[in-house]
Amino acid sequence: MTSLSLTIATRESQLALWQARHVQQLLQNLGHQASLLGMTTRGDQILDRTLSKVGGKGLFVKELETALETGAADLAVHSLKDVPMELPEGFALAAVLEREDPRDAWVSNRYARLDDVPQGAVVGTSSLRRQVLLKALRPDLDIQPLRGNVNTRLRKLDDGQYDGIVLAAAGLKRLDMHDRIRHEFDTDTMLPAAGQGALGIEIRADRQDLMALFASMADARSWRAVTAERAVSRCMGGSCSMPLAAHGQWQGDTLHLRAAWGDELQPDAPLVRTAASAQVTDLASADALGQQVAQLLQAAGAKQR
Template sequence: MPVNPHPSPLVIATRESRLALWQAEHVQALLRARGHTVSLLGMTTLGDQILDRSLSKVGGKGLFVKELETALQDGRAQLAVHSLKDVPMELPEGFALACVMEREDPRDAFVSPTFASLAELPHGAVVGTSSLRRQVLLQALRPDLRIEPLRGNLDTRLRKLDEGQYDAIVLAAAGLKRLGLDARIRTIFDPTEMLPAAGQGALGIEVRTARYDLIEALAPLAHWPTWLTVTAERAVSRSMGGSCSMPLAAHARLEGDQLHLDAAWGDPEGRIPLVRAHAAGTVLTLEQANALGQAVATQLRAGGAIGVAGAADSASAG
């Protein structure tokens, strides 16, 4: 039975890519099952429009959420559903991350029509990604490869691969699985090889801070273990300068009440070797998760990692 049979109608602001719409429709179905009337407001963000340049050169991944936040601010929508790895570490004043949902597979996927794994790629093969995180990790694994930019939504990236522009591409496994494209995955990278981005595979729901009613309504959709792990991951990035779009990886796993957090930072120019850090501790609260992330960021800086002021931004929309 619906929990609340007469709630106010809700509008979800969402990007119009197939994956973004899947995510919004997933939240829509969950809220409808709880008695809410929910519709979608599809929007094209600036990040979707700019396809000829790396996002690091035009403002970072925050370009994927700005228009959605404007819709929340002017009342056209009440909530926005985001891939959490696209959400900036610091939200604008008046906005809150009200819910983090259970995570899909957080790992990266190797996709190629010809080769079964990264190890099988020939010397000098072309791999597509516009994520500086993936670039530095790929360079650490296979410095002989050519890493070329790859922009566009998931379907566009797969089309460019199929047209022969790349020998392989690297995508988030979560997006492929959510759209039923598991068959395109040749190999899923172990996190010890390709450490995921902070928040990868998790969905976050953003609302206006003053909407306590919405925050309460979204509470049943939240997944606390995921919220703890992504909070620690995002704290690493925040502590490194407040940007979610730098050559930085952070991935946490919860074992009982012990949170294990790994992070890596790389120099896209190859002047500084890959820097890795790890910490573990008892984490029961978001404050403890934040503290663990800050400790790992301190380790990265001690190892030579450069914060956002000295590091280029990266971009990864899929």
């Protein structure tokens, strides 16, 4: 393939820039040139309210998609858990890269594990998913909102505003902040969000040249797993305003997909949990498994939006 000169649209947080530079290096390894176009999104600007109250996860990607649409950039790199389940018309997911650790991480300067935290302790997260899962584990906790990039959240913890916070393990590891992780929750305890730990590359749907290029960078098993997870969320009408978890784990060629749903109007109500397994050999069969799990959730009492 002829060497290309590409522009990567990215948010300007430390983690987003790491992700964009990671893709930049992968492109350079293939003999292509890539530069970064740093952008500030509305999701980065609005920090005094939870995402569920100001427009959802799409606030992190709209400006980047505008750059793709106008030709200012050729591709955008996203944390997949921040990407809406339905891309706007004219855009496509060109690749999902090999997944990092999908688990949630417990971060605290005082307590080694969630079990060590006293009654009434203040724990920070703005994720409705994490809120309902934490409440299921420890209904005595005082769960308080926590917005901002990774460094901002850690600073608020260090300033004493929280006894502990919950962050994605992948982000801390990518930023070489392994030492801040006191404990990694197993997925039975804290089921991850759809796409957590995975990076996705978004392009304009008419850029077939880039579709072919990124096919060589994609990790097939990661892509199939997150496709199944995102199908659960899509079928449930999921967004950051719905407490929903979905996570797929491989057992040979079989994908075991688990999901959990909570009622945002009754956060103390029991979680609805379900799971299914299937031979997953392509994106279509992954999507079908996700739809099956969504149907099982609804049959068990989960409400579709």
